[in-house]
Amino acid sequence: MQAPLIGICRHRLSIDGAGVTTLVAFHGCPLHCQYCLNSQCLEPDGIWRMLSPQDVMTYLQKDDLYFRATGGGVCFGGGEPLLRSAMIVELCQLMPTEWAVTVETSLNVPLHHIQAVMPFVRQWIIDVKDMNPDIYRRYTGIDNTRVKENLRWLKENPTSIIIRLPHIPDYNTPDNIAASRKELETMGFTHFDEFDYQVR
């Protein structure tokens, strides 16, 4: 098995969860966000390398000491990492269980991808964009019904979740963000990360 990557980043300090982490960033995404900073993940020639789980492990193992000592580990991002759930599962089966696994996702994927990686993930970082369907569609180009369904499924399964609520210039307002937060709180979510998208 091989999967296309746009990059691997070592020694990220407290960016993707606790401790020292390595980001494994996959190619491919179901969204077409207006301000996507990794637009290469949508371009056919945006692939950095095709790697097998064993190949990726050679990058990850270098920092085993740091991962264990700091409570860090691996963060899967992209692109949309869950589209490569089979690869993530295989990788997680190769990793020491002490490594913390974080997934940065839009959650706009078929549920079976989430179910597949669920047993291995210690923390989910979910960028919901905006819960308003019209704003979401205008910004990403697709519908967010599946995001909401998947959020409900995740909520039923005990796990650590941080919801990202971005301020998206020209797309949502503080009132929209507050409305998204309220909807999510009603669903039972409690940890939020509100921030501004960087437009470049």
Add this chain to the structure above:
Amino acid sequence: MEKGKKICAVLKDIRQKIADANDIKYAPHECHHEGPCAGTCPACEAEVKYLEEQLNTRRFLGKAVMLTGIAVGMTSVTACAQSKVPNNDGNDGDDVEMLPGDVLAPEPDSTDFVGKIPEPTDSIRLIEPGERPLAGIVPMRVPMFPGGPEEMEKFIKANMVYPKKAVKKGIQGTVTVGFTVQEDGSLTNVKVVQGVDPLLDQEALRIVSKMPKWEAGGVGSHTSVEYTEIPIPFEF
């Protein structure tokens, strides 16, 4: 302090913490590199290997190893050791970075190559061929360009022919080349691990093909076949 140096400092502190917790003699290399730092370098990686060897020795001797969670909370710098990385939709802004592939343009300041592997001291001796590993062994030697990293930098500068087309197009960046250093010091399986542009990638491969034999890696009088990677910066 430059971001890479901050990462390097944090990682060094973590290594020190691991060494202290396990009663391992550890003297971090003194880094005199003044240019941009990628947060890690072969000398830093050698120290990690050294600690791993020491911890394995402790395990072999049935001693307790203190590792899990001992450096929790020490990672207060927000940055990444390699080059520019975008994260999903810009959280953390400029601080969000990653090791790029060919498309994500790497920063020209890739890797700090200054520093040396810790030298054996009176209390640290080399393990001899056939000897069982005991406490106090020195780390594995990493393969090295003859004369060290500074000589390698000189060699690269002296032999680099910046492709004219790349100059016209304004292409800069650091190409990472990986290869295997055989026991006799010859370089095999040379390949571009992290490219910038085919023009620069080809020149980087040409430079490595011109390199003299390296000093092979190993332990004590043993030599071993080792894979290594080097950055070749292209800057106007």
